[in-house]
Amino acid sequence: MSPRRRDSESTAAARAERRAALLATAAEVFASRGYSATTVREVAEAAGMLGGSLYYHFDSKESMVDEILSTFLTDMWAAYDRVLDSGLGARETFQALIVESFRTIDRHRPAVVIYQNESKLLAKNPHFSYLVESQERFREMWMSVLDRGVLDGVFRADLDTGLLYRFIRDTVWVAASWYRGDGPLSADEIARQYISMVLEGILST
Amino acid sequence: MSPRRRDSESTAAARAERRAALLATAAEVFASRGYSATTVREVAEAAGMLGGSLYYHFDSKESMVDEILSTFLTDMWAAYDRVLDSGLGARETFQALIVESFRTIDRHRPAVVIYQNESKLLAKNPHFSYLVESQERFREMWMSVLDRGVLDGVFRADLDTGLLYRFIRDTVWVAASWYRGDGPLSADEIARQYISMVLEGILST
Amino acid sequence: MSPRRRDSESTAAARAERRAALLATAAEVFASRGYSATTVREVAEAAGMLGGSLYYHFDSKESMVDEILSTFLTDMWAAYDRVLDSGLGARETFQALIVESFRTIDRHRPAVVIYQNESKLLAKNPHFSYLVESQERFREMWMSVLDRGVLDGVFRADLDTGLLYRFIRDTVWVAASWYRGDGPLSADEIARQYISMVLEGILST
Amino acid sequence: MSPRRRDSESTAAARAERRAALLATAAEVFASRGYSATTVREVAEAAGMLGGSLYYHFDSKESMVDEILSTFLTDMWAAYDRVLDSGLGARETFQALIVESFRTIDRHRPAVVIYQNESKLLAKNPHFSYLVESQERFREMWMSVLDRGVLDGVFRADLDTGLLYRFIRDTVWVAASWYRGDGPLSADEIARQYISMVLEGILST
DNA sequence: AATGAATGAGACTTCATTCAT
DNA sequence: CATGAATGAAGTCTCATTCAT
Numbered sequence: 017m018s019p020r021r022r023d024s025e026s027t028a029a030a031r032a033e034r035r036a037a038l039l040a041t042a043a044e045v046f047a048s049r050g051y052s053a054t055t056v057r058e059v060a061e062a063a064g065m066l067g068g069s070l071y072y073h074f075d076s077k078e079s080m081v082d083e084i085l086s087t088f089l090t091d092m093w094a095a096y097d098r099v100l101d102s103g104l105g106a107r108e109t110f111q112a113l114i115v116e117s118f119r120t121i122d123r124h125r126p127a128v129v130i131y132q133n134e135s136k137l138l139a140k141n142p143h144f145s146y147l148v149e150s151q152e153r154f155r156e157m158w159m160s161v162l163d164r165g166v167l168d169g170v171f172r173a174d175l176d177t178g179l180l181y182r183f184i185r186d187t188v189w190v191a192a193s194w195y196r197g198d199g200p201l202s203a204d205e206i207a208r209q210y211i212s213m214v215l216e217g218i219l220s221t
Numbered sequence: 222m223s224p225r226r227r228d229s230e231s232t233a234a235a236r237a238e239r240r241a242a243l244l245a246t247a248a249e250v251f252a253s254r255g256y257s258a259t260t261v262r263e264v265a266e267a268a269g270m271l272g273g274s275l276y277y278h279f280d281s282k283e284s285m286v287d288e289i290l291s292t293f294l295t296d297m298w299a300a301y302d303r304v305l306d307s308g309l310g311a312r313e314t315f316q317a318l319i320v321e322s323f324r325t326i327d328r329h330r331p332a333v334v335i336y337q338n339e340s341k342l343l344a345k346n347p348h349f350s351y352l353v354e355s356q357e358r359f360r361e362m363w364m365s366v367l368d369r370g371v372l373d374g375v376f377r378a379d380l381d382t383g384l385l386y387r388f389i390r391d392t393v394w395v396a397a398s399w400y401r402g403d404g405p406l407s408a409d410e411i412a413r414q415y416i417s418m419v420l421e422g423i424l425s426t
Numbered sequence: 427m428s429p430r431r432r433d434s435e436s437t438a439a440a441r442a443e444r445r446a447a448l449l450a451t452a453a454e455v456f457a458s459r460g461y462s463a464t465t466v467r468e469v470a471e472a473a474g475m476l477g478g479s480l481y482y483h484f485d486s487k488e489s490m491v492d493e494i495l496s497t498f499l500t501d502m503w504a505a506y507d508r509v510l511d512s513g514l515g516a517r518e519t520f521q522a523l524i525v526e527s528f529r530t531i532d533r534h535r536p537a538v539v540i541y542q543n544e545s546k547l548l549a550k551n552p553h554f555s556y557l558v559e560s561q562e563r564f565r566e567m568w569m570s571v572l573d574r575g576v577l578d579g580v581f582r583a584d585l586d587t588g589l590l591y592r593f594i595r596d597t598v599w600v601a602a603s604w605y606r607g608d609g610p611l612s613a614d615e616i617a618r619q620y621i622s623m624v625l626e627g628i629l630s631t
Numbered sequence: 632m633s634p635r636r637r638d639s640e641s642t643a644a645a646r647a648e649r650r651a652a653l654l655a656t657a658a659e660v661f662a663s664r665g666y667s668a669t670t671v672r673e674v675a676e677a678a679g680m681l682g683g684s685l686y687y688h689f690d691s692k693e694s695m696v697d698e699i700l701s702t703f704l705t706d707m708w709a710a711y712d713r714v715l716d717s718g719l720g721a722r723e724t725f726q727a728l729i730v731e732s733f734r735t736i737d738r739h740r741p742a743v744v745i746y747q748n749e750s751k752l753l754a755k756n757p758h759f760s761y762l763v764e765s766q767e768r769f770r771e772m773w774m775s776v777l778d779r780g781v782l783d784g785v786f787r788a789d790l791d792t793g794l795l796y797r798f799i800r801d802t803v804w805v806a807a808s809w810y811r812g813d814g815p816l817s818a819d820e821i822a823r824q825y826i827s828m829v830l831e832g833i834l835s836t
Numbered sequence: 837a838a839t840g841a842a843t844g845a846g847a848c849t850t851c852a853t854t855c856a857t
Numbered sequence: 858c859a860t861g862a863a864t865g866a867a868g869t870c871t872c873a874t875t876c877a878t
Contacts, residue, residue, distance in 0.1 A: 049342070050257070050341075050342050052255070052257055052258050053257050053342055055871085055872060055873080056872075056874085057872080057873095065837090065838065065839085066838070066839055066840075067839095067840095067872090067874090068838080068839070068840075068841090068874080068875075068876085069837070069838045069839070071873090071874070071875075071876095072837060072838070073837090076873075076874080077872095077873065078873095133338060136255075137254070137255050137258055169425055170424065170425060171423050171424065171425055172423055172424065172425045172426075173425065175414055175417070175418060175423065176406065176414060179406070179411065179414055179415075180418070180423065182396070182399055183392065183415070183418055186391060186392065186395035186396070187391060187392055190391040190395055191387070191391070194387055201384065206384065209380055209381060209384055210384075210388070212380070213380060213419075213422070214418075214422065214423055215422050215423060215424045216422040216424060217418075217419065217420050217421040217422030218376050218377055218380065218385065218419060218420060219375065219376065219377065219420045219421060220374055220377045220378065221377075232860095232861090236861090239862095260847065260848085261847080261848060261849085262847090262848095270862090270863065270864085271864060271865065272848085272849090272865090273849075273850075273863085273864070273865065273866090274862075274863050274864065274865095276848095276849065276850075276851095277861080277862060277863070278862090281848080281849075282847095282848070282849090459752070460667070460751075460752050462665070462667055462668050463667055463752055465850085465852080466851075466852060466853080467851080467852095475858090475859065476859070476860055476861075477851090477852085477853090477860095478854075478855085478859080478860070478861075478862090479858070479859045479860070481852090481854075481855095482858060482859070483858090486852075486853080487851095487852065487853090488852095546665075547664070547665050547668055576835075579835055580834065580835060581833050581834065581835055582833055582834065582835045582836075583835065585824055585827070585828060585833065586816065589816070589821065589824055589825075590828070590833065592806070592809055593802065593825070593828055596801060596802065596805035596806070597798065597801065597802055600801040600805055601797070601801070604797055611791065611794065616794065619790055619791060620794075620798070623790060623795070623798055623829075623832070624828075624832065624833055625832050625833060625834045626832040626834060627828070627829065627830050627831040627832030628786050628787055628790065628795065628829055628830060629785065629786065629787065629830045629831060630781075630784055630785060630786055630788065631787075642839095642840090646840090649841095670867085670868065670869085671868075671869060671870080672868085672869095680842065680843085681842075681843060681844070682844090682868095682869085682870090683842085683843070683844065683845090683870075683871075683872085684841075684842050684843065684844095686869090686870065686871075686872095687840085687841060687842070688841090690870095691869080691870075692868095692869070692870090
């Protein structure tokens with residue numbers, strides 16, 4: 017390993033780190049002000065530079081949100097796939113998916129907020145077709161888990177399955193809009209209570 | 222009732238109707254494309270006129286959302302207040318509030334969607350301080366119902382109350398983003414199943 | 427003289443009166459807010475009607491200012507011509523012209539203000555070429571009076587004639603911007619003092 | 632002085648120069664076409680750029696006039712204050728103020744024209760309250776000089792003081808509308824003749 | 837890598853004007 | 858005569874983007 021090669025490695029790594037740091041900043045700003053309401057200048061300022069300078073690192077504002085969202089989705093699906101590949105039963109799968117969802121929110125909170133708020137709009141752009149695909153795969157995954165659970169007698173059969181799906185979906189993701197990593201409840205603790213609420217209800221017994 | 226008086230009444234009424242119709246159109250467009258991403262021209266086109274013509278009826282784009290949101294909130298709180306004034310127990314109040322929420326979604330779906338998506342941004346404008354106030358009153362109302370329910374032994378005491386509140390809030394309002402008045406389920410039926418899910422959980426017993 | 431003819435006469439007269447009243451109102455508004463900063467709606471409101479209604483009486487906003495200015499200029503030149511045709515000496519002509527100027531301001535104050543503020547801009551429009559012509563005739567008239575006065579030994583010969591002309595012109599017309607018909611000094615009294623100041627200076631002797 | 636410091640100095644200076652040059656251009660255009668009748672695009676074109684580009688340098692069209700007018704007024708009052716602080720007699724103060732007025736016109740001709748034509752309109756905006764304040768201070772300054780002159784027996788006592796003030800004020804400032812720096816008469820020469828006219832009158836003796 | 841200045845499309849808004857009623 | 862609604866051109870301003878330095 018020549019010093020020269022080490023140099024180019026370290027600069028490449030440094031560049032990747034810089035990109036990641038800039039994207040984290042951008043995600044934070046997009047999440048708190050809204051993607052379309054955020055100006056490139058605001059993102060740049062938050063990163064300590066001037067508006068035009070961001071274009072050295074990224075092609076466009078859109079490419080930033082693109083990278084933010086696809087990174088988040090890739091990571092989320094990797095986690096989901098690990099769960100789905102473990103051969104668990106319906107109830108255990110259900111619980112594990114919810115836990116992974118809250119962990120994903122923990123790791124990618126700004127990205128999840130952006131996804132919640134902007135994906136409907138962004139999806140109109142053909143470049144963001146993967147948002148729609150992810151959404152559809154998400155639906156199939158949950159419907160499959162829920163249907164299996166109903167068949168296995170784990171979940172109630174008297175509820176509209178579509179309604180049930182939306183209930184789960186909304187319940188989990190909207191949490192990103194208020195979750196704070198430094199709050200009193202950890203992601204796993206929140207997940208535990210959510211699961212308990214959803215499975216057993218809130219009535220005292 | 223003189224003809225003159227009937228005339229002025231009917232034109233005043235006609236004007237009010239026209240305003241309402243335009244606002245309904247605007248709300249639809251704002252809800253489907255996002256308030257800030259929607260251009261005034263798009264609203265005008267949806268109403269069958271040119272961009273500038275809207276300004277005969279409204280002062281600004283902002284005044285349109287303003288009227289849309291305040292009308293919706295006024296109507297919602299009237300319904301909530303009727304429930305709160307009926308002297309019901311915690312569980313019945315809980316159920317009635319959820320029913321009224323879904324009925325409000327039914328009557329004001331686009332407005333609710335706009336409220337969900339844009340209120341955080343709009344609230345930065347001092348003119349929209351009533352959004353924050355409504356949100357706070359909403360929180361107090363639900364916390365009071367939930368706390369009373371826990372005291373009365375109706376609701377579980379082992380759950381974080383703040384988490385419980387957010388769970389209810391999100392569960393109810395996010396429904397506006399997918400609800401369709403012409404869907405297979407009526408607002409009251411959806412409310413019934415939501416209440417059942419939240420109270421009793423989704424596990425089969 | 428048939429009643430029919432009397433009717434049409436009286437309606438024609440009434441129409442002319444209405445026009446004049448509307449123009450007086452418009453002149454007032456144009457003078458106080460500036461012609462281009464004044465909207466047609468504002469003029470209409472001051473006249474107790476809606477914006478579009480003015481177009482029954484006038485072709486355009488421009489035609490209003492046109493009529494206001496040309497009426498004023500016609501009247502002013504009639505007065506000037508009476509003076510010029512009286513065969514007075516230079517000093518008496520000078521004094522009489524200043525008196526007539528202040529009387530014109532008294533009769534057409536708003537029009538004079540508009541003329542002062544807007545004629546430079548309006549004159550770019552070929553339709554208002556009469557403004558330039560009036561201005562030139564005005565200059566020739568005063569230069570002739572002043573030159574004659576210098577030749578006759580009435581006015582000082584050691585002052586730049588062009589400067590002197592501008593001095594007179596400005597001194598007289600700018601008064602329109604502060605003159606009020608109901609103020610403590612009458613137009614003739616103001617004229618008298620102006621003449622005294624200009625002729626004899628302000629030093630005590 | 633480090634090179635770094637020299638750099639930052641020179642760019643800051645360059646920026647200030649650019650601003651000043653743009654403001655000079657804008658003042659010229661505003662003065663010749665009228666502030667509200669001038670479009671931002673016209674100003675930009677006169678500066679060799681496109682309409683939107685001006686907004687890199689200035690917040691708004693209004694902020695341009697603001698800077699133009701306040702710069703002019705600051706400079707004018709500095710000159711007046713030097714005169715007022717010199718302890719001259721009434722007549723000498725009078726003369727010095729008129730000289731400084733014409734020198735101010737010489738240095739800030741477009742700004743003075745704008746001030747003459749637009750201050751009444753701009754003053755309606757609370758942000759431009761300094762225009763009214765300046766006007767009032769101006770009035771107090773002149774009235775004080777004139778009153779002192781009358782008391783000292785320098786100026787005639789038989790003239791209305793308010794009228795006298797307006798006479799002076801108009802006489803001096805309206806000159807901005809025709810003054811050209813490259814004309815045959817210098818600012819000081821014009822001042823000299825104005826003073827002579829006003830003090831001694833135009834009658835030959 | 838970053839700056840600073842400029843671009844140009846497009847947004848919101850104003851307003852003189854028209855016209856059916 | 859007047860109203861009320863709409864038109865459409867034009868104006869101010871914003872902002873993603875480019876590019877020479």
